[in-house]
Amino acid sequence: MLAALALLTAGLLAFHRAVPNSVGRLGSLLEAFLPWLGLVVVMLLGLALLRRSAAALVALLLPVATWTYLFGGLLLPGGSKPGARDLVVVQHNVSDENTDPAGTARALADAGPDVIALEELVPPALTVYEKTLAQDYPYRAVRGTVGLWSKHPLTGTRLPDIKPRGIAEDWSRGLRTVVHTPHGEIAAYVAHLPSVRVGASGLASSWRDESAGLLGKAVAAEKVEAVILLGDLNSTVDDRGLAPLTSQLNVAERGFAFSFPAAFPLARIDQVMARSGTVAHIRTLPATGSDHLPVAARITLD
Template sequence: MGGAEDTRDTRGAGDTGDTAKTGQNGAGRPRPGRDTGSGTWRAGLRRVILLGSRPGPWKRGTVLAAPALLLGLVMLLHARITDRGGLGSLVETSLPWFGLFVPVLLAGALWRRSASAVVALLLPVTVWLNLFGGLLTDKSGTGHELTVVGHNVGADNPDPAGTARDLARSGADVLALEEITPRARGTYEKELATTYPYHAVMGTVGLWSRLPLSDTRPVDIKQDVGPLGATKPAEAKMADNRALRTTVATDHGPLAVYVAHLGSVRVNPRSGFWTDTRDRNAQALGEALADERNERVVLLGDLNGTTDDRALDGITSQLHSAQAAAGDGFGFTYPADFPLVRIDQILVRGVRPESSWVLPATGSDHLPVAAGINW
């Protein structure tokens, strides 16, 4: 019995020794508890490095984030852009359309799944809404005491008689026309005579009214100054007159009404956005408005610029836009076939715009503008 017991003990000891040396997986294999743990650590480190080198949501789309920030800065700092070559004026004229870049950049940011580009777009969106968000709502009221209409009838208008009849049916109490040619003047006077017993035409601008007019005179907006500073003869100066001022007798007292057609702007590959004449006219008109003693003033005209354009600061610092105060939308007026900008304005001081709207197209390349005014 003793020998058998010794044999079992030896076999058991031998088995235990072999297991200790080779482990459960057999002889020569590494222990999982020691070697496999080291390999797992190295594999984890490689995965961390790999993930860190991949473009994550904050690294993707930097090409999109950069133009988004630039777009916002251009709109935010538009007043600081140089006006050399009319660049600043051109940017300010086009400002509302800068908002179209936002959905384009947003689509790119979503496609790239770029959080950084989406966050960058918050700047242009905020600036655009601050500048133009108020124009997205209808602010027009109901009921007004005086309706004023302004229209650049167009020198090349093929149907001045039809244009005059359309304007007579607009319900305007005071009607201002710009770009009246000598050939078409008689047509406008004839077609509008029945509706408007009072009128005044000076050069290329005129005013028709249901209410009496007085103290009508031309306004010198420096239209007669040539490139060398020379002035035109008196006859030519009057024929080319592009601004007038008159007093309309209302039930609430006298209302000073200005009609103006500022110089055109030109886009030229060499000179850029050419605005010299327009800017000179705007400065002179601003000075005339500053000298106006009547507290109640309405300006109707083709100013060849938007109210955001710095060139009109001398005017817009004294008068405010009827469209901005009481309109619905941007009220674009030019070109008539596909309006892109509002360069035909109704600006007021001392009276309250109750509503502002754009009238249907006539034979002109501009759309007429209208506003209802209260005291």
């Protein structure tokens, strides 16, 4: 039995894309928590040692090797300090219920990033973020409830069409702008994709998936070669729902950076991705007044 469970775990890790999404989006639900199958491997290892089962121990080599192949690289050190062609970015869903926007803004600025992307910006907190960040980040672009603050000039700000057809009310949760860095122009996208819900019927993610598809089309049509995407995408990079984005953008090579929920982080749904650049390392920052943890990433431009 233990050997069979080990082989099943290895199969789920290696062939998670084969789990169908037709019923309750079970495939996406599995992929949202895929790294946590490592805990199943640890539990099976403990039981195998307790039972002194040689067959189970041999079978466990397969899920251990598979998990290491998929996620082992994320455990490696982040490497050297930022280089000449590196861009440091911070991404944070600040929460529309945050009672300390000024403290949140200062904490993000203290990380020293080149750009800061924020979601769930609502008045009057927006005014506080603008005032607190103005000195160190004189350039900003805000559209709807998302915004980008930058040390470098911004131009060409516009709204990408990422609103799902089923949402009738006003909904503006994305922007695109061009950051003029010393190393050239970078098209920056900030997005807050629709939330998902887990219930008795499974994972409800159709709006998020549709919005991810629209965002993927916008990125594919982007004429500026270098692109960075920052946002609360309400999904992990292993989830097939983000395939329109992960199929064309690089994701973090080092760091798990589980960002949600802040009280007990189980998954990284706050993402940093890049085209013509490598997301060398991603990490979480200390908690703010939000239910998300901020994430900071180092992007090495090609």
